[in-house]
Amino acid sequence: MKENNGRIPSGILNRVAKPGRYTGGEYHQILKDKAKVRCRFAFVFPDVYEIGMSNLGVRILYHSLNAEEGVWCERAYTPWPDMQEQMRQCRLPMTAQESGDPLGSFDIVGFTLQYELCYTNVLATLLLADIPLRSSERRESDPIVIGGGPCSYNPEPIADFFDIFSIGEGEEALPELCRLYMRMKEDGTYSRENFLHAAARIPGFYVPSLYAVHYREDGRIQSFSRLYEDIPDKIEKRIIADMDHAPYPEEPVVPYIETVHDRVLLEVYRGCIRGCRFCQAGMVYRPIREKSPKTLCRQARCLYESTGYDEISLISLSISDYSQLSELTDRLLEWTDDAHVSLSLPSLRVDSFTEELMQKISTVRTGGLTFAPEAGTQRLRDAINKNVEEEDLLRAVNIAFSAGKSSVKLYFMLGLPTERYEDLDGIAELADKVVSAYYRNPDRNRAKAVTVTVSVACFIPKPMTPFQWEAQNDIQTLEKKQQYLKEKITNKHVRYHYHDARVSQIEAVFARGDRRLAAALELAAKEGVMFDAWDEYFSYERWQDIFRRTGIDPAFYANREFGEDEILPWDHIDCGVSRGYLAREREKAYRNQTTPSCAEHCNGCGANRLGGKNRWCK
Amino acid sequence: MVQMNQTPTQETPRPLRIRFRKIGALQYISHLDLMRTMTRALVRAGLPVRYTSGYNPKPHLVFSAPLPVGAESTKEYLDIAVTAPVDLSAALTALNRSLPAELSADAIYTPEWKFSEIAYARYEITIHTNGANAEQAELCNRLLHQKPLMVRKMTKSGERDTDVSASVASCEAFFREEGGEIFLSLVLRADGGNFLKPDYLIGYLKSGAGILSGSPAEEFCKVMRKGFLTEESVEFD
Numbered sequence: 001m002k003e004n005n006g007r008i009p010s011g012i013l014n015r016v017a018k019p020g021r022y023t024g025g026e027y028h029q030i031l032k033d034k035a036k037v038r039c040r041f042a043f044v045f046p047d048v049y050e051i052g053m054s055n056l057g058v059r060i061l062y063h064s065l066n067a068e069e070g071v072w073c074e075r076a077y078t079p080w081p082d083m084q085e086q087m088r089q090c091r092l093p094m095t096a097q098e099s100g101d102p103l104g105s106f107d108i109v110g111f112t113l114q115y116e117l118c119y120t121n122v123l124a125t126l127l128l129a130d131i132p133l134r135s136s137e138r139r140e141s142d143p144i145v146i147g148g149g150p151c152s153y154n155p156e157p158i159a160d161f162f163d164i165f166s167i168g169e170g171e172e173a174l175p176e177l178c179r180l181y182m183r184m185k186e187d188g189t190y191s192r193e194n195f196l197h198a199a200a201r202i203p204g205f206y207v208p209s210l211y212a213v214h215y216r217e218d219g220r221i222q223s224f225s226r227l228y229e230d231i232p233d234k235i236e237k238r239i240i241a242d243m244d245h246a247p248y249p250e251e252p253v254v255p256y257i258e259t260v261h262d263r264v265l266l267e268v269y270r271g272c273i274r275g276c277r278f279c280q281a282g283m284v285y286r287p288i289r290e291k292s293p294k295t296l297c298r299q300a301r302c303l304y305e306s307t308g309y310d311e312i313s314l315i316s317l318s319i320s321d322y323s324q325l326s327e328l329t330d331r332l333l334e335w336t337d338d339a340h341v342s343l344s345l346p347s348l349r350v351d352s353f354t355e356e357l358m359q360k361i362s363t364v365r366t367g368g369l370t371f372a373p374e375a376g377t378q379r380l381r382d383a384i385n386k387n388v389e390e391e392d393l394l395r396a397v398n399i400a401f402s403a404g405k406s407s408v409k410l411y412f413m414l415g416l417p418t419e420r421y422e423d424l425d426g427i428a429e430l431a432d433k434v435v436s437a438y439y440r441n442p443d444r445n446r447a448k449a450v451t452v453t454v455s456v457a458c459f460i461p462k463p464m465t466p467f468q469w470e471a472q473n474d475i476q477t478l479e480k481k482q483q484y485l486k487e488k489i490t491n492k493h494v495r496y497h498y499h500d501a502r503v504s505q506i507e508a509v510f511a512r513g514d515r516r517l518a519a520a521l522e523l524a525a526k527e528g529v530m531f532d533a534w535d536e537y538f539s540y541e542r543w544q545d546i547f548r549r550t551g552i553d554p555a556f557y558a559n560r561e562f563g564e565d566e567i568l569p570w571d572h573i574d575c576g577v578s579r580g581y582l583a584r585e586r587e588k589a590y591r592n593q594t595t596p597s598c599a600e601h602c603n604g605c606g607a608n609r610l611g612g613k614n615r616w617c618k
Numbered sequence: 619m620v621q622m623n624q625t626p627t628q629e630t631p632r633p634l635r636i637r638f639r640k641i642g643a644l645q646y647i648s649h650l651d652l653m654r655t656m657t658r659a660l661v662r663a664g665l666p667v668r669y670t671s672g673y674n675p676k677p678h679l680v681f682s683a684p685l686p687v688g689a690e691s692t693k694e695y696l697d698i699a700v701t702a703p704v705d706l707s708a709a710l711t712a713l714n715r716s717l718p719a720e721l722s723a724d725a726i727y728t729p730e731w732k733f734s735e736i737a738y739a740r741y742e743i744t745i746h747t748n749g750a751n752a753e754q755a756e757l758c759n760r761l762l763h764q765k766p767l768m769v770r771k772m773t774k775s776g777e778r779d780t781d782v783s784a785s786v787a788s789c790e791a792f793f794r795e796e797g798g799e800i801f802l803s804l805v806l807r808a809d810g811g812n813f814l815k816p817d818y819l820i821g822y823l824k825s826g827a828g829i830l831s832g833s834p835a836e837e838f839c840k841v842m843r844k845g846f847l848t849e850e851s852v853e854f855d
C-alpha cells in the first residue's frame with residue numbers, strides 16, 4: 001500500500017470537491033517496482049472518478065494487463081473542472097492514480113470509450129497531460145495513444161487523435177500489444193512508425209493513420225483504403241473464446257469514496273439472444289458466451305472475500321436470458337443471506353419477472369422497479385423486435401403490486417423508425433393501463449397511491465445495428481413529439497420525463513460521424529468544451545457554433561438516411577454480425593415482423609464465425 | 619481472511635474498541651467513506667461483527683468524534699461488538715491485512731471508557747506560508763489568546779461571527795526554524811454539542827495574520843489530531 005507521497009499539494013486537495021478522487025492508494029491497487037517494468041500503461045476513463053471506478057471493462061483490463069510480466073497498468077480519470085482549474089493555475093500535469101507520475105511519461109496511454117459524449121473529455125485529458133492531440137503531431141517520445149470500448153465500433157470521428165484502436169474484447173489483445181512493444185524496444189526495432197505498422201498486423205488492432213479516406217463532392221465516402229498490403233482491409237474484432245477460463249479480476253480495486261456501482265460486478269455472460277433492432281450492445285457483443293454457474297459461484301465468493309462488498313450485481317445485457325439463472329441464484333443464496341450480502345439483477349425483462357424472482361432477490365424486493373417496453377404499441381414493438389407483449393408487462397407489474405410496490409418506471413424511446421403518432425398515444429395508454437392495474441389489484445398496498453414514471457429517450461441510430469442507416473428525427477420533430485406526448489399524458493398518477501433532443505442529436509452526429517469531425521472536436525477541446533455528458537456543462541449553442549466554424553453540417557450525420565449502397569464510415573470494422581443480416585433485419589422492421597431469439601433458433605447473424613465456446617450459435 | 623469462530627452463539631455481543639490512524643491519502647475521505655471502508659475491512663478480516671437488525675442490516679459501528687476531511691489523526695476510535703469470542707491479537711493482524719496502511723489499526727481492546735467521556739481533542743497544525751517568521755508566529759499566538767475570540771462560522775442562515783474562546787482550552791503558536799513553518803498546538807472542545815473545528819481558527823488566523831494567501835501549491839497547512847482528553851485532562855483511550 002502506498003503512502004501518500006504528497007504529489008498533489010494538500011493546499012490544492014483542500015480546495016477541490018471530493019479530493020478522494022485524486023489521492024489514489026485504494027485497497028487492492030497494484031504497485032510494481034519501476035526497475036522491473038518495461039511497459040507502463042495508463043488506463044484512462046475519460047470521465048469523473050466515481051463513474052470510471054464503476055466500469056467493469058476497466059476492472060477486467062487493469063487486471064489482465066497487470067498479470068503480464070513487465071507491464072504495469074495504472075488508472076487515471078478526467079479531473080473534474082474545479083481540479084483542472086487548480087492544475088492549470090499551479091502548472092500540475094495530469095498524473096496516474098498509482099504512481100503519481102505524469103501521463104506524458106508513460107509508454108502507452110489507453111482510453112476506454114464508453115459513450116460519444118466523452119470525446120471532448122479525451123481531448124481535455126490529453127491537453128492536461130501535454131500530449132499532442134493528433135496522432136500525426138506526436139513525437140517519438142510521446143506515449144502511444146490507444147482507444148477501445150463500445151465507441152471503437154465507429155472510431156472515425158476520433159480517428160485522428162488515436163494511434164491505435166483495439167477492436168473488441170481486450171483482455172488478451174492488450175497484453176499482446178504490450179508484448180510487441182517490449183520486444184521491439186528490446187531488439188532495437190522500435191520506432192513509432194515501425195510499431196504502428198506492426199500493431200496493425202495483429203488481429204483486432206486498427207491503426208487509422210494507415211488507412212486513407214476519400215470523400216465525394218456530396219460528402220459521402222468515395223473510398224476507404226489501406227496504405228499497406230500486409231494489413232487487413234477489415235479489422236475483425238477480438239473475442240474471448242472461453243469465458244470460464246478468461247482472466248477475471250478476483251481482487252478488484254476497492255474505492256474509498258462512493259462510486260456509482262460500488263459493489264461486486266459479476267459478469268455472467270457476453271452477448272444477447274434478443275436482437276432489438278436499435279440496440280448496439282445487443283449486436284456488437286455477440287456471439288453469446290456464458291460462464292458456468294460453477295465458475296460464477298467461485299468468483300462471487302472470492303470477490304466477496306477480497307472486497308467485503310455487501311452487494312453482488314449479476315451483469316449481462318439481459319440477466320433472465322442466462323440459461324442457468326435459477327441454479328446460479330439458488331447456489332449464491334446458499335450463503336449470501338447469512339453473510340448479509342444482497343443480490344441484484346439490473347437487467348430484468350418483463351417477460352421473465354416472476355414471483356419466484358421477486359421473493360428470491362432482495363434488491364428486487366426492496367428496490368425500484370424498471371421495465372423497458374421501449375414502444376407504446378405492439379406494432380412498433382414488433383418493428384423494433386422488442387419481443388414484449390402488453391400482457392407480459394401487466395403481469396409483471398401485478399406481481400410487483402401484489403408484493404406491495406406502488407411505483408414503477410417505464411422506459412420508452414421516441415423517434416423510432418416507422419413511428420406514428422398512434423404509437424405515442426400507445427405510450428400514454430400503456431401507462432394508464434398500469435395505473436388501472438394497480439387499482440384493480442386486490443392485494444395492492446391500499447395505503448398508497450400509485451406512481452408510474454414514464455421516461456422517454458430519443459432514438460439514436462447506432463452503427464452495427466439494423467437501424468444504422470436510419471435518419472434520426474430532427475430536433476423540431478422530436479420536440480413536437482415530446483410535447484404531443486406531454487399533452488396525451490393526463491393521468492395524475494403518471495410522471496413524464498424526457499431526454500433533451502439536442503443532446504441526442506449531438507450523440508447521433510458522433511455515433512455516425514466520419515474523420516472530418518476531428519476538426520470540430522479539436523476546436524471544442526481548445527475552447528474548453530468538456531463533460532458533455534453532464535447537463536451542467538452541455539451547451540447546444542456552443543456545439544452549433546463550433547460546427548458552423550468548422551464547416552460541419554450536423555444534419556448530414558444525424559438526420560440523413562444513409563444509403564444501403566453507401567460506404568459507411570465504420571464499414572472497415574467487423575464486429576462479427578454481417579451487414580447482410582443487418583439489412584435483412586431492417587427490411588423485417590418495415591414489415592413489422594419479429595425475429596425469434598437465438599434461444600429459439602439461430603438467425604444466422606454471422607457472429608458464430610468468430611468462434612468461441614458459444615451457448616446458442618450453430 | 620481468517621476464519622474466526624463463526625458458530626452462532628447466544629452469548630451477549632462483546633464490545634470491542636479499535637484504535638486506528640487516518641493519515642496520508644486517507645485524510646481526504648469523508649466520514650461516510652470511512653464508515654463504508656471500515657465496514658468492508660471488517661468483513662474482509664472475517665471478524666464476527668454484530669449487525670444492526672432490521673430491513674438492511676449493516677455491521678454496527680460507532681465512531682468517536684468525526685475528523686474533518688483534510689485532517690490527519692493518529693488516534694481515531696471505532697467501537698464494534700462481536701458475536702463470538704475472538705483472539706485480540708489475531709483480530710488485529712487480520713484487520714490490518716484488510717486495511718490500507720494509512721488507515722491501520724494500532725490496537726483492539728475491550729473499552730473501559732465511554733465516548734461520552736471525551737471532552738477535548740488535541741491538534742498539531744503546521745502552517746507553511748511564504749515568509750513565515752517568528753513575528754508572524756507571535757502574532758498568531760496573540761490572536762489566539764484574544765478574548766472574545768470572534769471567528770466566522772457558516773450557519774444555516776449564512777455567516778456569523780461567534781466567540782469561541784470558551785472552546786479553546788489551550789493554544790500556543792511558535793515558529794519552527796527547520797521547516798520554516800508556523801506550528802500550532804491546540805486543545806479544543808470536542809464533546810458532542812461543543813465541537814470546535816480547527817478550520818475555524820485557521821480561517822481566523824488567515825484573515826487576522828494575513829497568512830496562507832498565496833498559491834495553494836506552495837502555501838498550505840497540515841492538521842494532525844493527536845488524540846482526546848477527558849474533562850479532567852486525562853488521555854482518553
Ligand code: SF4
Pocket residue numbers: 273286287288598601602603604605606607608616617618
Ligand atoms: S450466430 Fe445465430 S445464435 Fe449466434 S448470435 Fe448470431 S443469430 Fe444468435
